[in-house]
Amino acid sequence: MESIPNIASLSPVEIRKLIRAGKFTSPTSGLANGYTQANLVILPKELAYDFLLFTQRNPRPCPVLEVSDIGSRKLHKFATDVDLANDFPKYRIYRNGVSTGEVTSVEDYWQDDLVSFLIGCSFSFESELIAAGIEIRHITENVNVPMYNTSIPLESAGKFHGNMVVSMRPIPENQVVTAVNVTAAMPKVHGAPIQVGNPKAIGIKDISKPDYGDMVSIKPGEVPVFWPCGVTPQNAIMQVKPDFVITHAPGHMLITDIKNTVLKYE
Amino acid sequence: MESIPNIASLSPVEIRKLIRAGKFTSPTSGLANGYTQANLVILPKELAYDFLLFTQRNPRPCPVLEVSDIGSRKLHKFATDVDLANDFPKYRIYRNGVSTGEVTSVEDYWQDDLVSFLIGCSFSFESELIAAGIEIRHITENVNVPMYNTSIPLESAGKFHGNMVVSMRPIPENQVVTAVNVTAAMPKVHGAPIQVGNPKAIGIKDISKPDYGDMVSIKPGEVPVFWPCGVTPQNAIMQVKPDFVITHAPGHMLITDIKNTVLKYE
Known part of the structure; x- marks a missing residue:
């Protein structure tokens, strides 16, 4: 993290202004504690109906x-x-499904x-989950969450199709119910797990080899728990x-004005 | 209800086949108990993106x-x-925002x-709510639920905009919390109330005069409770x-293969 005094104590709008001014270009994990962070996909209008339908399904x-209005760089709800085009610390530009590099502003690319x-x-x-007393192993081990391609088919929509990508967190057996309950209450951020304890059932052959991110240790008495993952839509788009x-850019999110707690009751 | 023996005990697919054959053209209330019934809006593709975004917002x-695929009369999820074009008992055709009549099949209108x-x-x-011990007054009184235009603005999307329409059910004060909890668990069918007890706060001047449906009696010790209503999208479209x-046609719904209980955990 860059050396901005007290950045951890700044409000979402204060951090967005720093990012907009190019003064912060790092991952946003740990910033504006309690506020929802968001992934970004920007597509031309001709693909927007199929993609919106894909997310609905x-x-x-x-x-x-x-979803923004067509051509607009503003939002109505999650941030005023x-x-x-400037408030994510880092963006990736893709042409024909291939990343052509990372930039800190997409103002010059706007259409x-x-x-x-x-x-x-x-x-x-x-x-x-942490507030409920559950350790998040990839945070403890300071690596990226392990993610896997699965055999779970998605509902296709127009041009978009594919299988689900999942993230995995090892959970002690006696905390699995808590982990299910806590996340089931948050459907706007993936909701409950899709599988508990049996990676082969969803087509994961070797749990020690994630397709994205890093492996974390699974300790005795823990089971791997799998959640639907936000890499899924990006994967479907790139196909x-x-x-x-x-x-x-991965980890470089938008910090919104909406608290996670509010999101639960939306 | 038409005199079809044992219709109340038929499965969703059996009832849909009767309806498809033109043998049942009445309201669907009370049929296939426990299964989700659905409203219908069919629009040309050129309006579909704006409308899908309107529903997302x-x-x-x-x-x-x-949402069906473009041009398709099939579904992927709610019914196999x-x-x-035939499985609703009755349809309404609108041209330029005006109803031109009701039909029992829209096969000849399909595009x-x-x-x-x-x-x-x-x-x-x-x-x-009934399972939780709460009386639904308009069912007891055998009339349509009272519905009101409100001052609650909707988020606009492209061509679509407007204010929320709400339905009202009188609830005894000591059952309001139960009514909130039961419906909050069902966000796919409007979820929790939008207002409890104060019609003026949402722009309803005279509760005895609903804008749609019929007035029901509000007894001593009961408060009017207001839920977001499915007339809202139809209103926005007609504008x-x-x-x-x-x-x-109002009350003439699609009976789906998905149980209400399953819908809660989707």
Whole structure:
């Protein structure tokens, strides 16, 4: 994290202004504790109906928090003083499904036909799990969460199709029920687990080799618990190889004005 | 209800087949107890993105259960053996925002660019309220639920905008908490109330004069409780006066294969 005094104590709008000014370009984990952070997908309008329908049909891996108006860099609900082209610390530009690099502003790439999708992120439910006394192993071990391709088919919608990607967190057997209950109450950020304890049942052959992120230790008495993962929509988009897509860079999220607790009752 | 022997004991698919054959054209209230019934809006594709976004931004009054593929009369999830052009007992055809009559099949009106939206209905939560020991007054009094225009603005999306329409049920003071809890658990069918006890706060000037449906008696010790209502999306559409829209006729719903209880955990 860059050396900005007291950044951990700043409000969402204060942090967004620092990011907008180019003064903070790091991952957002740990910032504005308690506020929802969001993933980003920006697509041309011609793909927006199929993608919105894809998220409607697959809400567990693709929980849409908000969709911008066509061409707009503003939001109505999750943030007021916001510029979607500058308020993520880092973006990725994709052309024909291939990443062409990371930038800290997409102002120069903006087009009048772009639609921005804010998608819920498991950061929100992890802070609730920690509050419920559950250790999040990848946080303890300071690595990225392990993620896997699965055999769980998604409902296709127009051009978009694919299988679900899941994230895995080892949970002590006696805390599995708590973990299910805490996350089931948060459907806007992936909700309850999709599988408990049996990776082979969802097509994961070797749990020690995640397809994305890093492996974490699974201790005696713990079971691997799998949640629908926000990598799913990005994966589905890249299979379509659209001419032009913008996403956030992994870990570099939008910090919204909405608290995780409020999100539970939306 | 038409005199079909044992109709109340038939399964959803059996009832849909009777309806498809033109043998049942009445309201569906009380049929296939425990199964979700759905409202219908059919729009041309050119309006579908704006309308889908409108429902995403206003999920409480416009809870989308499923959206068909473009031009398709089938569903993926809520019913397998289904024909959307024949399986509602009665439809309304609108041209330029004006109803031009009711029909029992829309097969002859079908176009390749039509998209069907199935929208959740308060029938689902009423059966749960009754199971929780709460009397539903308009059922007891055998009239339509009272509904009101409000001053609660909706989030607009493209061409669609408007205010929320609400339904009202009188609830004894000592059952209000139960009514809130039961319905809050069912966000796919409007979820928790939007207002408890103060009609003026949401712009309702005279509770004895509903804008739609019929007034019911409010007894001493009861408070009026207001829920987001499925008339909201139809109202918003008619303000746009599209060239061509099909809806179900009020009370004449699709009986789906999905149980209300399952819907709670979707």
